[in-house]
Amino acid sequence: xKPRIIGFLCEWxxxxxxxxxxxxxxxxxxxxxxxxINCTGSLELEVVIKALTEADGVLVAGCPPGECHxxxxxxxxxxxxxxxxxxxxxxxxxxxxxxxxxxxxxxxxRLGEEIHKFYRELSLEDRGS
Amino acid sequence: xxxxxHNLLSCGGCDPVFxxxxxxxxxxxxxxxxxxxxxxxxxxVFRKIPDQGIEIGFLCGAVKxxxxxxxxxxFRRKCRTVVxxxxxxxxxxxxxxxxxxxxxxxxxxxxxxPDLSIPGCPPEGSTWTVYxxxxxxxxxxxxxxxxxxxxxxxxRHPFRLSDFKRFPETEPExxxxxxxxxxxxxxxxxQKGCGARCLRAGYPCLGxxxxxxxxxxxxxxxxxxxxxxxxxQKATEALKNxxxxxxxxxxxxxxxxxxxxxxxxxxxx
Numbered sequence: 001x002k003p004r005i006i007g008f009l010c011e012w013x014x015x016x017x018x019x020x021x022x023x024x025x026x027x028x029x030x031x032x033x034x035x036x037i038n039c040t041g042s043l044e045l046e047v048v049i050k051a052l053t054e055a056d057g058v059l060v061a062g063c064p065p066g067e068c069h070x071x072x073x074x075x076x077x078x079x080x081x082x083x084x085x086x087x088x089x090x091x092x093x094x095x096x097x098x099x100x101x102x103x104x105x106x107x108x109x110r111l112g113e114e115i116h117k118f119y120r121e122l123s124l125e126d127r128g129s
Numbered sequence: 130x131x132x133x134x135h136n137l138l139s140c141g142g143c144d145p146v147f148x149x150x151x152x153x154x155x156x157x158x159x160x161x162x163x164x165x166x167x168x169x170x171x172x173x174v175f176r177k178i179p180d181q182g183i184e185i186g187f188l189c190g191a192v193k194x195x196x197x198x199x200x201x202x203x204f205r206r207k208c209r210t211v212v213x214x215x216x217x218x219x220x221x222x223x224x225x226x227x228x229x230x231x232x233x234x235x236x237x238x239x240x241x242x243p244d245l246s247i248p249g250c251p252p253e254g255s256t257w258t259v260y261x262x263x264x265x266x267x268x269x270x271x272x273x274x275x276x277x278x279x280x281x282x283x284x285r286h287p288f289r290l291s292d293f294k295r296f297p298e299t300e301p302e303x304x305x306x307x308x309x310x311x312x313x314x315x316x317x318x319x320q321k322g323c324g325a326r327c328l329r330a331g332y333p334c335l336g337x338x339x340x341x342x343x344x345x346x347x348x349x350x351x352x353x354x355x356x357x358x359x360x361x362q363k364a365t366e367a368l369k370n371x372x373x374x375x376x377x378x379x380x381x382x383x384x385x386x387x388x389x390x391x392x393x394x395x396x397x398x
Contacts, residue, residue, distance in 0.1 A: 045353050046346035053391040076357055079364050083356045084349075086368055090375040091388060092231060 003124035005115070006051040007034040007059040008043055012069040013105045014061030021108030028112065029119045031056075041073025045084050048098070052088075057097045057122050061111065064102045074102065096121055131183045133163040133175065133208060137197045138224055138234050139190025141166070143215030143251035151254035155261045159185075175203060183208045185264070188243070191217040191224050191234035191384065198240060205241040210264065213243035216250040216337045221384020223250070228389045229375055236384055245269045250337035250381060253323050272342040277316035277334050280325040283307065290355070291363040293371045296333055307333040313355060313377035318347035337381055348378035348386070 009015040015036040033055070037043055040062030051058045060081060062074040081100050089095055101114050119125045134145055146166055149156050161167060162183055163175045186208030192198055204211055216222040218237040227233030237243065247260045263269040278285075288309035299310050307314035307328075315336025316328065323338055340347045359367055379386055 044346075045349035049346065049349060049387055053387045072361075075361055079359060079361065079368075080353055080356045082365075083352055083368055083371075083374075086371060087348075087352065087374045087378060088388075090373075091229060091383075091386075093388060 001127070003029070003031045003119070003122075003127045004055040005029075005032050005057045005059060005118060005122075005124070006055040007032060007061065007115070008037050008040070008048075008051075009034050010040050010062045010074070011036045011038060013063040013067070014101075014103060014111060016105035017061075017103055017108045017111045019108075020106065021112050024108070026109075026112045028115060029125060031124075032115055039068065039070050039073040040077035041068070041070060043077055045080060048081070048084060052093070052097060056124055057099065057118060059115065059118055060098070060100045061114075062100075062102055064104055067104060078102075130158050130160065130185070131162045132159045132185045132187065133183050133204065134161070134167075134187040135163070135165055135189070135200055135204065137188065137190030137200065137218070137237070138193045139215060139217045139222070141189070143189045143217075143247075143249070145187055145214070145257075147251070148254060148257045151257045152261045155265065172200065172203070175207065178207050180206050181209050185210045185212060187212045187214055188218055188237055189214045190237075191221050192237055192240060193224070193234040201237055201240050210244045211241065212245045212247060212260075212264070213237050214247045215252065216248065216339065216381040218243075219246050219248060219339060220382035222381050225382065225384030226376060226380070228383050228386070233384060233389075239385075246272075248272070248320070248338045249323060250335075253326060255324065256322050259322075272339065273320040273322055274342045275321045276341055277319045277321050277323065277325050277328070277338070279321050280323075281306075281316055281328045281334075282325065283328060285309075288358060289360050290358045290367070291360050292367045293355070295372065301331075308355065308358070313351065315347070315351060315380070317354065318344060318351050335380055339382070348382070352378055 018034055062077055068074040085095055099118050103110055136144055144166055186204040188204055213219055221236045224234045245264055249256055283306050284304050285306045290311045292311055294311040296312055312333045314333035316334035319334055319336040320338045320341040327334055
């Protein structure tokens with residue numbers, strides 16, 4: 001079965017980073033499914049939970065602290081996801097399945113590396129081929 | 130009017146036997162065919178009844194064992210109207226917290242579709258009356274759209290939090306909203322109907338009446354609201370000291386949580 005990673009990318013940074021990355025024609029792992037969202041602060045925890053039930057892992061990528069387009073959306077999202085991790089660990093869930101990264105729109109290559117790293121950590125790389 | 134009552138995995142607190150005085154005219158009309166608490170009968174008697182032969186079947190409690198499953202399916206076959214009573218039957222209830230240990234009971238609604246759901250742990254007497262009258266008149270009430278906060282007597286005001294608290298750590302004389310004190314009060318994500326009984330007695334809402342109509346993922350919503358109110362500088366500390374996350378968010382509906390329903394570790398392939 002093919003692996004599936006759902007990515008929630010903030011349209012002001014991570015989604016642009018993915019666009020930048022796309023110009024380099026990179027090799028992205030099989031099954032990475034990016035979703036463009038308005039801001040990580042607008043990401044409902046319900047959606048994250050739903051994504052965790054559907055996919056092997058969930059990647060949330062937002063702007064670095066202090067660079068949020070809406071001033072503090074990423075900080076709020078960071079807190080909320082940190083709290084969600086507390087809940088997930090209480091439920092006995094594997095915490096590695098939810099990954100939060102902060103990167104700015106120029107860091108396309110880093111986004112690619114992070115995606116590969118995420119796949120490696122969940123040992124999904126060999127499942128895709 | 131023939132009725133049947135059975136208790137599955139539950140403490141027995143929502144058994145209709147405790148609510149006989151609340152709806153006397155209903156139970157006076159009722160002819161009890163099967164009630165394992167009142168009449169000493171086995172399921173053998175029940176199996177002989179023709180299909181659809183019973184008008185109303187009350188089921189309380191969650192489903193754990195194969196026997197429970199059999200009873201639930203039997204009830205669905207023999208009763209024209211199946212009424213699920215209590216938080217355990219609807220969402221797994223307190224026994225549903227066993228899912229933290231990866232195995233627990235399922236709510237009754239995962240097996241059969243009940244015609245009427247009476248929420249509460251246990252349901253208030255007034256709720257029984259309203260639902261039973263609705264059932265008799267042919268217009269059974271659904272979940273309310275409004276939260277318990279509508280009935281709560283405590284003072285509401287905007288707030289920021291520096292710490293999460295549990296109920297014993299709060300000041301007894303404070304009259305403010307429990308959320309503003311840092312307590313995970315489920316009132317905001319729970320349908321009204323109980324008259325805010327716990328809150329009037331000075332205890333935060335536990336959320337036994339379930340979500341209001343149209344609200345999904347109530348645990349996550351409550352978490353989102355509480356964490357958003359945290360002062361950022363103190364948030365890390367507060368989250369570290371937060372105790373019993375699963376119990377304070379999913380006290381009555383852990384068994385219906387998507388991650389639990391899907392199997393513990395996501396996809397198992």
